[in-house]
Amino acid sequence: MPITGGMTPRKRKRFSNSGLRMTSFNFTRHEIESKIFLVVDDFGDMRGMLRSMLSSIGVGEIDTAINGREAIEALERKRYDVILCDYNLGPGKNGQNVLEEARHRQLIGLDAVFVMITAENTREMVMGAVEYEPDSYLTKPFSKDLLKSRLEKLVIKRQDLHEVETAVSAQEFESALRMLDEKIAAKPKNLAELTKQKAEILYRAGEYEQAGDVYEGVLAVREMPWARLGLGKVFYATDRMQEAAAVFDGLLQENERLTAAYDWLARSLQALDRGREAQDVLLRAVALSPKAILRQKALGELAMQNGDNKVAEEAFTQAVKLGRNSVYKAPGLYTNLARAKSRCGDGAAGLKIIENMEKEFKGADASQLHAATARGVIHQNMGDPAEAGVWMWQAAELYESMGPQVTADLTLEMARSYGELGELDNAQAMLRQAVKNNHADQELLRKVEGLVGELDLGMDAKNFVSDIRREIVKLNNRGVAMAKAGQLHEAVALFSEAVAAMPGNKVVNLNAARVMIMDMHERGVERGRLGQVRELLERVRKLDPEGPALRRVQTMYQELVKRA
Numbered sequence: 404m405p406i407t408g409g410m411t412p413r414k415r416k417r418f419s420n421s422g423l424r425m426t427s428f429n430f431t432r433h434e435i436e437s438k439i440f441l442v443v444d445d446f447g448d449m450r451g452m453l454r455s456m457l458s459s460i461g462v463g464e465i466d467t468a469i470n471g472r473e474a475i476e477a478l479e480r481k482r483y484d485v486i487l488c489d490y491n492l493g494p495g496k497n498g499q500n501v502l503e504e505a506r507h508r509q510l511i512g513l514d515a516v517f518v519m520i521t522a523e524n525t526r527e528m529v530m531g532a533v534e535y536e537p538d539s540y541l542t543k544p545f546s547k548d549l550l551k552s553r554l555e556k557l558v559i560k561r562q563d564l565h566e567v568e569t570a571v572s573a574q575e576f577e578s579a580l581r582m583l584d585e586k587i588a589a590k591p592k593n594l595a596e597l598t599k600q601k602a603e604i605l606y607r608a609g610e611y612e613q614a615g616d617v618y619e620g621v622l623a624v625r626e627m628p629w630a631r632l633g634l635g636k637v638f639y640a641t642d643r644m645q646e647a648a649a650v651f652d653g654l655l656q657e658n659e660r661l662t663a664a665y666d667w668l669a670r671s672l673q674a675l676d677r678g679r680e681a682q683d684v685l686l687r688a689v690a691l692s693p694k695a696i697l698r699q700k701a702l703g704e705l706a707m708q709n710g711d712n713k714v715a716e717e718a719f720t721q722a723v724k725l726g727r728n729s730v731y732k733a734p735g736l737y738t739n740l741a742r743a744k745s746r747c748g749d750g751a752a753g754l755k756i757i758e759n760m761e762k763e764f765k766g767a768d769a770s771q772l773h774a775a776t777a778r779g780v781i782h783q784n785m786g787d788p789a790e791a792g793v794w795m796w797q798a799a800e801l802y803e804s805m806g807p808q809v810t811a812d813l814t815l816e817m818a819r820s821y822g823e824l825g826e827l828d829n830a831q832a833m834l835r836q837a838v839k840n841n842h843a844d845q846e847l848l849r850k851v852e853g854l855v856g857e858l859d860l861g862m863d864a865k866n867f868v869s870d871i872r873r874e875i876v877k878l879n880n881r882g883v884a885m886a887k888a889g890q891l892h893e894a895v896a897l898f899s900e901a902v903a904a905m906p907g908n909k910v911v912n913l914n915a916a917r918v919m920i921m922d923m924h925e926r927g928v929e930r931g932r933l934g935q936v937r938e939l940l941e942r943v944r945k946l947d948p949e950g951p952a953l954r955r956v957q958t959m960y961q962e963l964v965k966r967a
Contacts, residue, residue, distance in 0.1 A: 434558050436461040438484040443467070443474040443501065444520075445493040453487060456547060471496025471728065478510040485554070486511065490521035496728040499694065502535045504730035512568035513600060516557045530692035534662060560596045567600065574954040576608040595627075602633055608951045611640050628654060632663060639671055642845070647671040662692050669701065674849055678709050689718070696725040703739055707746075708857045716743035723756075734760055734770040735812060738777040750785040754778065772801040772813060776820040783824050791824055807906035807942055811841050815854055822858030830858055838868055840907035842875040875905070882914060891922040902939070909943045913956050916940055920959045928967040936960055 440462055444450045450467045457465050466481070468474040470492045477483075486505075490498040498519050505511045519537040521529075533540050538561070539553050563586060570579035583601045587594060598621060605614035615637040621630040635650030651668035654661055665688035672681035685702040689695070703718035719740035726732035737760035741753035757774050764770035775798035783791035802809055802817060818833035834851050841847040848868050855864035878901055885894035898915035905911050916939040919932055940960060943953050 434562065435554070436463060438462060438464075438558065439481070440465045441468065441474070441477055441483040441486045441488075443469075443471075443486065443488040443492065443498070445469055445489065445491070449489070456550065460551070470494075471498070471501045474501045475504055475510070478505055482512070483515060485516045485518070485557075487518050487520060490519055490523070499535060500728045500730070502537055503696075506535060507730045509572065512564075513571060514561050514564035514568045516554075516561055518553070518557070526691075527693060530660070530662070530694070534692055534695050560593050562593060563591065564597075564600070571604060574949065574951060576604055576951055579604055595621075599629060602630070606633065606636060606640070607949070611637050615641075628658065628661060632661070632667070635664075635667055635671075639667060639674075640845075644671050644674045648675065660691065662688060662695065662698075665691075666698060666701070669705070670846075673705065673853070678705060678853070682706055682709055682711065682714070686714070689721075693721060694725060696722050696729050696731050699725065700731075700736060700739075703743070707739065707743065708853050710857075712743055712746040716740065716747055719743055732763075734764050734767070734773040735816065737763070738773045738816070741777050742780055745781040745784045750781045753781045757781075768801065768805050768808070769810070769813060772798055772805065772809070773816065775801060776816055780820050780823050788824075795820065795824060795826070808945075809907070811837055811844070811847050811907070814840070815850060818854060819858065822854075822860070827858070827860055831860060834860075834867070835871055838871040839875060839905045842872045842908065843910050848872070875908070875911075879910060879914060882918065886918045886921060891918055891925055894918040895922050906942070907946065909946045909950065909953075912939045912943050912946075913952055916943075916956050917959065920956070920963050923963060928963065933964070933967070 440457055442450055442453045442457075442465060444453070444467075447469075450469070454465050454467065466477055466483075468477050472495055474486075474488065474492075475496070478486075488498045488501055492498060492501075496504075498521070502517055502519065505517070511517060516539070517537045518539045518541060519533070520541045520543065522543040523529075529540075529542075538557055541550070541553065567579045567582050567586075570576070570582065580601060583597055583604070587597050587601065591597070598617065602614050602617040602621075605611075605617065615634060618630045618634040618637065621627055622634065631650060631654055635647050635654070638644070638647035638650060648668060648671040651664045651671060654664040655668065658664075665684055669681040669684040669688075672678075672684065682702065682705050685698060685705060688698055689702060693699075699718045699722040703715045703722060706712070706715035706718060719736060722736045723740055726736055737756055741756040741760075744750070744756065745753040757777055761770060761774055775794050779791045779794035779798060782788075782794060798817065798820070802814075814833055814837045818830045818837065821827070821830035821833060834854065837851055838848065851868055852864040855862065855867055860867075878897070882894050882897045882901070885891075885897065895915070895918050898911060898918055901908075901911045902915045916936045919936050919939075923929060923932060937960070940953065940957055943950070947953065
């Protein structure tokens with residue numbers, strides 16, 4: 404008897420699992436019995452049925468959650484091997500929200516299996532369910548045999564990855580790669596999965612050439628969409644935009660439902676200054692799968708840059724709606740929607756959205772800064788430059804008080820606001836600060852170039868960015884050369900000065916921490932200097948928690964502390 408699905412609340416009341424006989428599954432018992440399961444469903448009978456089915460195959464540890472909030476709380480408390488999560492979970496977070504937050508916050512690891520279950524099979528619902536790449540997707544009704552075979556395959560696919568996951572969680576990528584190479588050499592049943600994980604770890608560690616070699620090796624044997632997509636991402640990361648765009652476009656010719664390819668194609672086209680084409684690509688993507696908040700956000704930002712305010716308004720409206728129960732909920736979604744409303748001639752609606760945003764993010768400095776900049780622009784568009792000036796003055800005060808805590812995107816929002824108010828010198832100063840603090844972030848630099856064009860600042864965007872970037876690279880290289888030549892005291896002084904000028908630049912902060920540690924190895928440990936290093940590393944951790952360079956300097960710091 405299959406599991407009954409697609410039930411209305413009235414049918415659910417009548418539903419009973421009486422008469423359903425559970426039979427033992429022929430699992431490889433040592434594989435499945437040790438797994439820890441989490442079952443998430445708002446329907447009590449379904450939770451009970453899934454628990455009984457799992458128990459019948461020998462699973463001993465099964466936890467349950469009745470909604471998305473409970474699911475996240477459970478994932479915060481314990482690491483699960485397998486999560487069976489219904490898509491519709493009643494009010495609050497749905498299954499897609501649970502999966503996106505679990506991935507974003509790394510509450511599930513490489514070795515975990517996430518299965519999405521839903522009773523609906525409309526295209527919008529299916530695309531929403533698979534958007535964040537669950538390991539499998541089941542539509543009710545499904546039989547016990549189907550569940551059995553699906554779990555068997557998934558367990559084999561993810562077996563023997565626990566140690567690799569531990570290393571990756573600690574950002575010990577070299578150790579993780581060594582373990583994967585040993586496992587791959589044994590040619591196990593899950594060879595393809597191990598190879599895929601190796602390529603993704605190399606990409607994540609910034610080893611793009613090696614990642615590309617792995618992807619090309621796979622493609623030389625067999626055409627695999629994940630390997631082709633990965634190769635395109637390598638081309639993008641190494642600034643081979645024409646090749647990247649060709650790869651992503653080719654993937655979509657083969658499979659128009661490969662949603663990630665739309666996102667990467669749009670990014671590639673935007674980097675090639677083909678913003679209108681990039682917008683068209685994202686419009687196709689949201690028509691196919693409208694429930695992806697980050698894609699709606701990207702579409703809104705691109706449409707705003709292209710001056711297509713109506714499309715921007717529609718995209719940000721969807722992003723705000725999708726963000727209500729999402730980990731990606733942010734003040735910037737509200738303020739961008741307010742800006743779009745204002746640009747479309749409805750300033751009053753824009754101000755109302757800002758008020759709602761302040762209630763949603765009450766007390767947060769960032770939300771106050773977002774609100775002040777947006778109000779400045781909206782009042783300017785409503786023909787009240789005096790009120791606009793008051794709000795921008797307040798925004799400048801908040802910006803100064805927040806210091807390094809201001810995100811790069813918020814700095815760009817300040818620049819856009821100054822530009823729209825006609826304060827071009829201030830806009831340029833904000834953009835200069837954004838480049839100085841993020842000179843190694845190619846994605847951010849492309850946003851700066853786009854904003855220079857959007858605001859019509861009367862300068863060549865690429866030259867503006869490259870001139871500032873060259874200045875920072877030259878300074879950074881001079882400090883590194885000093886350190887290599889043994890002039891550690893001088894290098895410390897140079898980088899300390901650079902940190903004061905660029906407090907949000909993670910490369911400069913890390914190099915300052917590194918030379919301070921090297922200097923203390925030579926001169927002896929100083930408690931005050933140790934505190935400075937700790938502060939620099941904490942600042943970088945907030946800016947880029949997954950950066951491999953951060954892990955290396957943290958290790959240097961910990962070794963120094965032990966020595967002290």
